[in-house]
Structures are given as structure tokens and as C-alpha cells.
Amino acid sequence: MTTTAPTTVPAGTGRGPALLAVDGLTVRFRLRDAVVHAVSDLSLDLHPGELLAVVGESGCGKSVLAHALLGLLPRNATVTGRARLHPAAGEPVDLIAVGERHLARQVRGRAIGLVPQSPATALTPVRTGRRLLEETLRAHGHPRRAAADAAERVAADVGLHPVDLDRYPHELSGGMAQRLATALALAPDPPLLLADEPTTGLDRPLVDHTLDLLRRRCDTGAAVLLITHDLAAARRVADTVAVMYASRIVEHRPTPDLFDHPGHPYTAGLLDALPDRAFTPVPGHPPMLTDLPAGCAFTPRCPRTTDACHTTPRLAADGGGRLACHHPLTPGAPA
Numbered sequence: 588m589t590t591t592a593p594t595t596v597p598a599g600t601g602r603g604p605a606l607l608a609v610d611g612l613t614v615r616f617r618l619r620d621a622v623v624h625a626v627s628d629l630s631l632d633l634h635p636g637e638l639l640a641v642v643g644e645s646g647c648g649k650s651v652l653a654h655a656l657l658g659l660l661p662r663n664a665t666v667t668g669r670a671r672l673h674p675a676a677g678e679p680v681d682l683i684a685v686g687e688r689h690l691a692r693q694v695r696g697r698a699i700g701l702v703p704q705s706p707a708t709a710l711t712p713v714r715t716g717r718r719l720l721e722e723t724l725r726a727h728g729h730p731r732r733a734a735a736d737a738a739e740r741v742a743a744d745v746g747l748h749p750v751d752l753d754r755y756p757h758e759l760s761g762g763m764a765q766r767l768a769t770a771l772a773l774a775p776d777p778p779l780l781l782a783d784e785p786t787t788g789l790d791r792p793l794v795d796h797t798l799d800l801l802r803r804r805c806d807t808g809a810a811v812l813l814i815t816h817d818l819a820a821a822r823r824v825a826d827t828v829a830v831m832y833a834s835r836i837v838e839h840r841p842t843p844d845l846f847d848h849p850g851h852p853y854t855a856g857l858l859d860a861l862p863d864r865a866f867t868p869v870p871g872h873p874p875m876l877t878d879l880p881a882g883c884a885f886t887p888r889c890p891r892t893t894d895a896c897h898t899t900p901r902l903a904a905d906g907g908g909r910l911a912c913h914h915p916l917t918p919g920a921p922a
């Protein structure tokens with residue numbers, strides 16, 4: 588590996604030991620005649636009570652990050668680095684090294700919940716939402732009768748009507764399937780939740796409702812890694828925001844700092860694309876992850892590029908956050 592980022596998180600979030608400490612996580616996919624650099628040297632800490640939003644354009648590696656932590660990647664993936672999960676009750680475990688048996692028995696669903704990006708395909712088609720929820724709850728120790736009540740409660744939490752619980756997954760709209768998937772992930776009350784675009788297909792009031800639900804989970808001690816395209820969503824609920832570009836975290840800061848004083852030209856570009864700002868998209872397209880340029884991958888789209896950008900910038904402490912850029916923006920100065 589070329590660089591190793593510090594594992595400290597931005598100031599203000601470092602209370603006690605991290606629940607999740609990811610260090611140098613790298614994922615490569617082998618294709619017949621190419622290698623996909625899906626996640627590169629990624630480091631982050633997540634503490635109990637913290638909501639971290641991971642944002643970035645389509646294909647930058649957000650879902651692969653979540654799947655790597657849960658051992659859900661296909662066989663052509665190679666994962667290196669460490670991801671230490673340290674639950675309050677229990678020994679720390681390296682999610683990358685621990686192996687499928689432990690992940691299946693102790694981690695997935697129990698220690699780490701996942702709201703998958705495409706819930707419609709992830710839901711078992713032959714069981715109603717109610718059965719799926721009750722089975723999940725019983726698998727995590729709820730007695731039969733308590734599970735029935737808890738299923739209705741958690742369904743109501745995500746805005747699902749009891750009648751909708753008696754439908755089969757194919758009878759649900761995209762938004763209902765999304766809410767059911769969220770309910771299934773939340774039901775066992777995992778200390779860590781990975782929520783991959785959990786508001787897809789929801790109308791605005793339900794988007795806010797779901798986001799606030801995740802926020803409340805953090806306020807009662809859980810940690811949430813929220814993957815989203817929606818910067819407004821991140822702004823509403825996240826404590827810190829990590830911006831990914833072409834497989835790397837390029838900036839990570841407390842939420843207000845990121846929105847008010849972005850340091851990376853890419854972050855500034857994403858903010859400029861917001862409808863309530865300049866509403867101008869970042870020009871150009873992200874690079875192919877099979878063919879990344881040497882050095883900073885944002886170089887071809889960056890207005891500040893110089894020769895220095897041909898070496899990969901280290902993700903280093905910057906103010907209260909972390910930044911990987913040779914020519915960062917300074918607060919108040921034009922891009």
C-alpha cells in the first residue's frame with residue numbers, strides 16, 4: 588500500500604473506543620482482463636452514538652464497502668486491510684479475517700444490520716412481511732407472542748401499516764419494500780447499522796421519517812453508517828460526512844464544516860450541484876475503476892490540478908477533519 592490514513596475521526600466524535608475501526612480496507616475485483624479498484628486504502632472510525640454518512644457518485648465504492656464489512660462480496664473479490672468491530676458486550680473481532688462461520692452466526696443481522704440497496708431483490712418472496720419480521724425477531728431471542736407484537740411495533744416505526752405486513756414482497760411497492768427491509772434490519776436492534784440508500788423510492792415525508800428514525804437509533808447508543816446520494820439527507824442527520832471518489836475517501840468532516848467549508852474541490856463540486864446552491868453538476872465523469880489515473884483520481888475534472896497531483900494525496904488530518912488534496916480550498920476563497 589502506498590499510504591495509510593490516520594484512523595482518528597474528526598474532532599468531536601472520539602468518545603471512548605470505536606465500535607468499528609476500519610484501517611487500510613482495500614477491495615479489488617478480478618475480471619477476465621482487468622482489475623476493478625473498488626475500495627482503496629479506506630480508513631474510518633465509528634463510535635457508538637455516531638451517524639456517519641458516506642456520499643459520492645454512483646460506482647465510487649460505497650456499497651462494496653458495506654458488503655466487505657459483512658463478508659458479502661462475490662468470489663472474485665480480494666479484500667485486504669482490517670475492520671475491527673468492538674461491541675460493548677464482547678471481544679473485538681476483525682471482520683475481514685474472522686471467516687464466514689463467525690460472520691453468519693454472530694455478526695450479520697445481530698451485531699451489524701444491513702439495509703440493502705435493492706430490498707425488492709433481497710426479500711424472500713414466499714413469506715409475508717409479517718412472517719419475515721417475526722422470524723427475524725424470534726431468531727434473535729423474542730418469544731413467539733412477543734415477536735408478533737414487536738413486529739407490528741417495528742413496522743409502525745418505519746411507517747408500514749399492519750395490513751401491508753400481510754402482503755408478499757412482490758405485492759409491495761418499491762417504497763413499501765424499502766420500509767420492510769429497514770424494519771427487518773432494525774428489528775434485532777443491532778449496535779451497528781449499515782443503511783445503503785435506505786430512502787430510495789420514498790416520498791419526502793417518509794424520507795425524513797426514515798432519516799429521523801436512524802438518528803434516534805444513534806441517540807440511544809447505536810451507530811449508523813448511512814450510504815446516500817442525497818446530500819440533504821446527510822446534512823439532516825449525520826454527525827460526520829465522508830466523501831468518496833473513485834474508491835477512496837477524499838474528505839471526512841463534521842457535517843456543518845463539510846457543508847460550510849469544503850476543503851476538497853470534489854466536495855465543493857458536489858455542493859455546487861445542489862438545487863439550493865449553484866445547481867451546476869460537476870463537469871465530466873468519474874474515471875473507470877479498472878483504469879485509474881496515477882495520482883489523484885479527480886485530476887481530469889479538477890480546476891486546481893497541477894503537476895503535484897500526479898502523486899496520490901494522503902488522507903491527512905485537516906482542521907477538525909481529514910482531507911486528501913494537494914490544493915485544498917481555503918475557507919472563504921473562491922474555487
Ligand SMILES: Nc1ncnc2c1ncn2[C@@H]1O[C@H](COP(=O)(O)OP(=O)(O)OP(=O)(O)O)[C@@H](O)[C@H]1O
Pocket residue numbers: 616623625643644645646647648649650651652661663704816876
Ligand atoms: N462483483 C463485482 N465484480 C466486478 N466489479 C464490481 C462488482 N461489484 C461491484 N463492482 C464494481 O465496484 C465499483 C463500486 O461499486 P459500488 O456498488 O460499491 O458503487 P456505489 O458507490 O455503491 O454506487 P451506487 O451509488 O450506484 O450504488 C463499481 O465500479 C462496480 O461496477
Ligand code: NI
Pocket residue numbers: 649650651704783
Ligand atoms: Ni451502491
